[in-house]
Amino acid sequence: MVQIKEGFGRLEHRYLFQEVGRRVAAFHEASPETDIIRMGIGDVTLPVVPPVARAMHEAVDDLAVQERFHGYGPEHGYEWLREAVVRGDYASRGIRVDTDEVFISDGAKSDLGNILDLFSAENIIGIPDPVYPVYVDTNVMDGRRIRYIPCREADAFMGEIPEEGLDVIYLCYPNNPTGAVITRDRLKAWVDYALRHGSLILYDSAYEAFIQDPDIPHSIYEIEGARDCAIEFRSFSKTAGFTGVRCGYTVVPKGIQGRIPGGGQLGLNALWERRQGCKFNGASYISQRGALAVYTPEGQAGIRENILYYLGNAAIIRDALVRAGLHASGGRNAPYVWARTPDGIDDWVFFDLLLHRAGVVVTPGSGFGAEGRACFRLTAFMDRARTVEAMERIEECIHGL
Amino acid sequence: MVQIKEGFGRLEHRYLFQEVGRRVAAFHEASPETDIIRMGIGDVTLPVVPPVARAMHEAVDDLAVQERFHGYGPEHGYEWLREAVVRGDYASRGIRVDTDEVFISDGAKSDLGNILDLFSAENIIGIPDPVYPVYVDTNVMDGRRIRYIPCREADAFMGEIPEEGLDVIYLCYPNNPTGAVITRDRLKAWVDYALRHGSLILYDSAYEAFIQDPDIPHSIYEIEGARDCAIEFRSFSKTAGFTGVRCGYTVVPKGIQGRIPGGGQLGLNALWERRQGCKFNGASYISQRGALAVYTPEGQAGIRENILYYLGNAAIIRDALVRAGLHASGGRNAPYVWARTPDGIDDWVFFDLLLHRAGVVVTPGSGFGAEGRACFRLTAFMDRARTVEAMERIEECIHGL
Numbered sequence A, B: 001m002v003q004i005k006e007g008f009g010r011l012e013h014r015y016l017f018q019e020v021g022r023r024v025a026a027f028h029e030a031s032p033e034t035d036i037i038r039m040g041i042g043d044v045t046l047p048v049v050p051p052v053a054r055a056m057h058e059a060v061d062d063l064a065v066q067e068r069f070h071g072y073g074p075e076h077g078y079e080w081l082r083e084a085v086v087r088g089d090y091a092s093r094g095i096r097v098d099t100d101e102v103f104i105s106d107g108a109k110s111d112l113g114n115i116l117d118l119f120s121a122e123n124i125i126g127i128p129d130p131v132y133p134v135y136v137d138t139n140v141m142d143g144r145r146i147r148y149i150p151c152r153e154a155d156a157f158m159g160e161i162p163e164e165g166l167d168v169i170y171l172c173y174p175n176n177p178t179g180a181v182i183t184r185d186r187l188k189a190w191v192d193y194a195l196r197h198g199s200l201i202l203y204d205s206a207y208e209a210f211i212q213d214p215d216i217p218h219s220i221y222e223i224e225g226a227r228d229c230a231i232e233f234r235s236f237s238k239t240a241g242f243t244g245v246r247c248g249y250t251v252v253p254k255g256i257q258g259r260i261p262g263g264g265q266l267g268l269n270a271l272w273e274r275r276q277g278c279k280f281n282g283a284s285y286i287s288q289r290g291a292l293a294v295y296t297p298e299g300q301a302g303i304r305e306n307i308l309y310y311l312g313n314a315a316i317i318r319d320a321l322v323r324a325g326l327h328a329s330g331g332r333n334a335p336y337v338w339a340r341t342p343d344g345i346d347d348w349v350f351f352d353l354l355l356h357r358a359g360v361v362v363t364p365g366s367g368f369g370a371e372g373r374a375c376f377r378l379t380a381f382m383d384r385a386r387t388v389e390a391m392e393r394i395e396e397c398i399h400g401l
Helices: A006-010 A016-030 A050-063 A079-093 A108-118 A134-142 A184-197 A268-279 A285-294 A297-323 A347-358 A384-399 B006-010 B016-030 B050-063 B079-093 B108-118 B134-142 B184-197 B268-279 B285-294 B297-323 B347-358 B384-399
Strands: A102-105 A124-129 A145-150 A168-172 A200-204 A230-235 A248-251 A257-259 A265-267 A328-330 A336-340 A375-379 B102-105 B124-129 B145-150 B168-172 B200-204 B230-235 B248-251 B257-259 B265-267 B328-330 B336-340 B375-379
Touching: A006 A134, A016 A347, A050 A285, A050 A297, A050 B050, A079 A102, A079 A285, A102 A108, A102 A268, A108 A134, A108 A200, A108 A230, A108 A248, A108 A268, A108 B268, A124 A134, A134 A145, A134 B268, A168 A184, A184 A200, A257 A268, A265 A268, A268 B108, A268 B134, A285 A297, A285 B285, A297 A328, A297 A336, A297 A384, A347 A375, A347 A384, B006 B134, B016 B347, B050 B285, B050 B297, B079 B102, B079 B285, B102 B108, B102 B268, B108 B134, B108 B200, B108 B230, B108 B248, B108 B268, B124 B134, B134 B145, B168 B184, B184 B200, B257 B268, B265 B268, B285 B297, B297 B328, B297 B336, B297 B384, B347 B375, B347 B384
Parallel strands: A124 A145, A124 A168, A168 A200, A200 A230, B124 B145, B124 B168, B168 B200, B200 B230
Antiparallel strands: A102 A248, A230 A248, A257 A265, A328 A336, A336 A375, B102 B248, B230 B248, B257 B265, B328 B336, B336 B375
16 A cells, blocks of 8 residues: 655644634534624735736737647746846845746745755754744655744744754744744844754745835845845735735745755755756746736736735734734734734634634634744735724624623 | 755756757757747647636636635635536546545646655655656655556557556556557556555546547546546646646545555545645636636537647648658547657657758657657647648658658
8 A cells, every 4th residue: 555654644633724714614504694704814805906917818818819829838937927026026126036046836835835845854944933834734744853943022023043953944024924024133143044054944925015114124135145045935925916816936046055865965946946847837827927917017006005905904903902902913014913812811712702702713823833822813804894894893802801 | 954855866867858948949049040840849739719718818807806806716626616527527427536536736747746745755656668757757856766667569558567566656548658548458457456456546647638439448437446546637738728727637536545654544635635735725716717618518619629630630640650651659549649760760869860850849759768769759739730741841851861
């Protein structure tokens, strides 16, 4: 019988959002009349902006006529999109990224999981706590050892730099789930740590577009030395409403090396190119045309407006939580607000309480790790009226406790 | 320094189609006036059919208005598409496949590579020879041992059933690269072998839509017992011109088990659900809407017409090769024609010869494995006029040898 990777036997039974979904479905069945507001899952609600829709219509038109038909695209993305990424997201900020260091994909979640294909099970992985749960699960599946990096509020959730040399370190800023950002100094400290220990940083920058504060770094490559130790993951999902369209990209600088167990080194850029060449056939032509339109002036203006709308929601959420007497953070340069439960009650208990008494779905903090206990996450992606209503219900519920 | 999987150090330097591309690019640079006809790579050229284009336009329209916006879809595909797959591809042929056994993805290449995430490096993998090269590379990367299963013309390329019990076996019918099909009896012999030895069959059925002969099985699940030992991979790429759209699906029956090294078993359906839940975020909503339209009566009529067009090309290719005195096979229920080189000359030498003298690109057989030496593959996906011209040039070139 085919042998399964041992790690699958060690996975926790249920993925956080599936458990949330299960509880919501059970509640909905029991109380079908309740109008549930889902402030839990981080999915956008605003439509794609007009130039993106136009570009995708044009792409479909191309596919429908023989003269302009597009079959397999380059596995690593069309050159015009890779160039637009370099120009729009890096060169415009004075950051060096080369076109052949940009790999277009169907999304950052795929890349963050699939990048692990390159690494042996022997590596020790540093994962922040609290954290996006798939960092943990994807490593557990492969049997890698994990060291948690506590990210505490006293330290602005920027992560305690470990004593020991870890092989791979995940960082995510603007952060999911805490909505925290990282200062340039702390990011430099992480890069210096990685260079000193020969660590690789996997920098998840899916929420970069939400950064408003001019002092916050937009890319890890703003830090000297990062081109030798960091891979950066970005996505159009939250930037441009592409959660259903599917497009993202990963930057693998040509300077980063890995060591082969028997001896010798290989460049990660070439390895990722090979991995994707064997296990991926390029992102949809339609999605890539849509992503290209994000970089037009009209596209940029449109997504900026949407991001400000979501950040407006985040301010409403934060203010309501504070009015309710809770301790809340995040939501200023990120679409997530993080808060402590009232009187430190268990976060799954508080989840059930808000679901049953207020009809509002939040995400329990312990689903993101031990440091998330007695905390919860709210997302700013709902429409304005629903956000206002959800927060009124939450305020009322908390006042009634 | 991060440790790379040992297998990456053992990969052959260059992926077949990259080497073909390199030689074509070099020739094009040296002889820019030559009108090169690419009969090598298996990419479609006919546009998507009108109902598919209409559905994708509607999907883009949905994404552009808030009321009909679609964000994250279910990771395993929309229920309406999973149901259409079950009805259209299985129930209509009297084959049992349940909706929750169908996993929609961005394409069969991704799934064929990613499925390996489930399996330990200890498994021994049986791979036909000649074969689609990524089966080999994706296993070499992970360090799995490979046993080649010779597929010889004397045996109609159906694969010699091994004596030993292999853990995983790849089968691909209609076959890439030989264009061969498998009889019901031989497929039953493979399923019986798998059940006897506890092997898992990975059945790549990307070219199923090209089957014309009523006696050829369309799915491995037509064979009794296959639900306990086989995963089937299908794609809309060649069926409906989706190579640029990106959509496919994988069927993982709930009966198939794998064993955990420490003891115990796990169902592969649940494991694949978990893997995809952690490393994939669903296929594009637009692509899934397009795929759904493939199952409408107008969609079915359109793709049937396209498939017959490609099979018409295949007949032209085969006939021309035979006229040129070569030994050719395939192309009757598959879009590939497989032929021996004239006088058994080396296939890369013949590749260069056809490229330089005829300006036609074919695929050298040895790129698919040792059994492909002194053979080459032609694809039927070009347009009719180009196919005719390519074959005239090839005939002339061979007559001039």
